[in-house]
Amino acid sequence: MRNVSIIGYGCTKFGEHWNKSFRQLIAEAGIEAILSAGIEGKDIEALYGGSMASGRFIGQEHIGALIADQLGLNPIPATRVENACASGGTALRSGYMAIKSGEYDMVAVGGVEKMTDVGVEQAAIALGGAGDQETELFHGASFPALYALMARAHMDKYGTTEEQLAAVSVKNHHNATLNPKAQFQREITIETVMNSGYIATPLKLLDCSPITDGAAAVILCESEKAKKLCEQPIEIIASEQTSDTLSLAARESLTETKAAKIAANRAFERAKLKPKDIDFAEVHDCFSIAEILAIEAIGFCEQGQGGKFTEQGNTALDGQIPVNVSGGLKAKGHPVGATGIAQAVEACLQLQGKAEKRQVKDAKIGLAHNVGGSGATCTLHMFKALEGKN
Amino acid sequence: MDGALPLIWRKFGERYDLDGNKCGTCGTAYFPARAVCPKCRRKGTLVAQKMPKKGKIVTFTELFAGPAGFEHETPYFIAIIELDNKARLLSQVVDSEKEKVKVGARVEKVFRKISDIDPEGPIAYGYKFKVVG
Numbered sequence: 177m178r179n180v181s182i183i184g185y186g187c188t189k190f191g192e193h194w195n196k197s198f199r200q201l202i203a204e205a206g207i208e209a210i211l212s213a214g215i216e217g218k219d220i221e222a223l224y225g226g227s228m229a230s231g232r233f234i235g236q237e238h239i240g241a242l243i244a245d246q247l248g249l250n251p252i253p254a255t256r257v258e259n260a261c262a263s264g265g266t267a268l269r270s271g272y273m274a275i276k277s278g279e280y281d282m283v284a285v286g287g288v289e290k291m292t293d294v295g296v297e298q299a300a301i302a303l304g305g306a307g308d309q310e311t312e313l314f315h316g317a318s319f320p321a322l323y324a325l326m327a328r329a330h331m332d333k334y335g336t337t338e339e340q341l342a343a344v345s346v347k348n349h350h351n352a353t354l355n356p357k358a359q360f361q362r363e364i365t366i367e368t369v370m371n372s373g374y375i376a377t378p379l380k381l382l383d384c385s386p387i388t389d390g391a392a393a394v395i396l397c398e399s400e401k402a403k404k405l406c407e408q409p410i411e412i413i414a415s416e417q418t419s420d421t422l423s424l425a426a427r428e429s430l431t432e433t434k435a436a437k438i439a440a441n442r443a444f445e446r447a448k449l450k451p452k453d454i455d456f457a458e459v460h461d462c463f464s465i466a467e468i469l470a471i472e473a474i475g476f477c478e479q480g481q482g483g484k485f486t487e488q489g490n491t492a493l494d495g496q497i498p499v500n501v502s503g504g505l506k507a508k509g510h511p512v513g514a515t516g517i518a519q520a521v522e523a524c525l526q527l528q529g530k531a532e533k534r535q536v537k538d539a540k541i542g543l544a545h546n547v548g549g550s551g552a553t554c555t556l557h558m559f560k561a562l563e564g565k566n
Numbered sequence: 567m568d569g570a571l572p573l574i575w576r577k578f579g580e581r582y583d584l585d586g587n588k589c590g591t592c593g594t595a596y597f598p599a600r601a602v603c604p605k606c607r608r609k610g611t612l613v614a615q616k617m618p619k620k621g622k623i624v625t626f627t628e629l630f631a632g633p634a635g636f637e638h639e640t641p642y643f644i645a646i647i648e649l650d651n652k653a654r655l656l657s658q659v660v661d662s663e664k665e666k667v668k669v670g671a672r673v674e675k676v677f678r679k680i681s682d683i684d685p686e687g688p689i690a691y692g693y694k695f696k697v698v699g
């Protein structure tokens with residue numbers, strides 16, 4: 177059985193990069209990944225690049241070949257992967273599958289989004305493409321509105337409070353102050369969130385992730401080979417991907433994310449692990465409610481208890497299951513196509529003990545949960561460190 | 567895209583009259599109409615059916631920041647509505663007292679202008695819902 181490991185990784189600072197273009201961002205992350213792997217460009221056999229809406233954001237499609245070009249990797253096969261905000265996670269899984277299949281031994285995977293070359297209104301239109309145009313966006317629903325509908329349903333069914341939602345943002349902002357690559361470097365309080373103004377009730381401005389530029393990349397390698405090349409390869413011990421209806425109204429439930437639940441169950445089964453075996457998780461908190469839905473779907477707490485579980489501090493850096501120690505999408509930033517890869521980069525840093533001030537103690541197993549749109553795509557990966565060369 | 571004439575025309579039945587369909591095998595109603603019943607797949611027998619005009623609010627939100635084409639409508643309500651045949655759809659809720667827009671409220675379909683993003687283009691009409699009783 178062939179297994180797959182990460183042997184190198186790179187990530188730009190997340191934020192508003194007025195002086196850097198799409199291609200500069202992905203080149204920066206990609207070169208850092210190749211150098212950290214200690215390999216040469218000629219060792220890479222294929223490339224997968226995740227980007228949600230480069231066409232809308234910078235007018236550029238066909239970015240697979242563009243990334244390979246910018247990294248000096250032509251003529252290797254290079255493919256763009258798009259699954260809305262789960263484009264990065266899906267690119268990671270595409271690279272994983274390509275090695276698993278036996279076709280390649282070494283693959284580069286990247287994710288990138290350059291969102292600030294357009295105004296906020298155009299950015300919202302681009303992101304709206306992740307929802308159902310004909311039955312949601314047409315009627316005036318925005319992305320915050322779709323998550324707000326889930327938040328209201330969760331509050332109605334389980335008694336989740338707006339303060340509990342706010343606790344997600346407060347925690348993730350705190351974690352971001354410990355991450356020099358995070359977009360936001362400031363603490364916020366429950367009051368700041370509660371007073372930040374409604375975007376779509378019950379969600380306020382500080383329940384929402386920001387608009388971000390950024391890129392991340394990893395080098396994947398077949399695990400036996402990885403052990404010879406790398407001191408501490410990070411093996412992908414589970415990789416799952418699921419889908420659900422694009423339209424929120426058509427889902428079986430508005431209070432749980434079925435695609436994530438199925439992906440998590442399959443991943444735990446495959447890795448022969450249980451939620452309590454996970455030492456830290458990077459989850460898709462595009463909105464505060466999304467983190468609550470995520471931790472319930474993965475099984476870190478009971479269904480419906482995610483708000484209380486968060487409020488009690490269980491998901492804090494020193495809690496029983498640290499969630500989004502990087503700052504998450506909320507505070508590290510959310511360059512949509514890069515997010516799924518950046519989660520994997522955080523997993524590598526944590527498992528190699530290189531996460532500095534935000535290091536989770538004795539981190540052995542990490543999990544990354546990446547969601548497209550309001551939940552129509554989910555990718556779920558689990559990671560652990562291997563012993564490599566001395 | 568929203569302003570394209572063929573798209574608006576093609577959607578008349580769905581957006582004006584709530585044309586959907588129903589699976590004769592499992593009894594599930596679908597709106598919009600589906601090509602395949604996801605529950606029964608090839609054993610499904612889909613037949614055209616108009617949706618009931620009444621239902622209840624399952625969840626809702628009040629938008630204070632509207633997307634392009636809806637900025638001047640804010641604040642406005644968006645809800646997921648469960649129609650009386652269990653089919654669910656997303657719609658604006660209008661012409662209703664703010665306090666009455668809540669989970670479980672009874673609503674009925676009204677016919678309204680939805681958007682006119684392109685000032686030179688056609689206007690898209692369709693369903694919205696209002697609270698009754």
Ligand SMILES: [Zn+2]
Nearest residue numbers: 589592603606
């Ligand atoms: Zn059926």
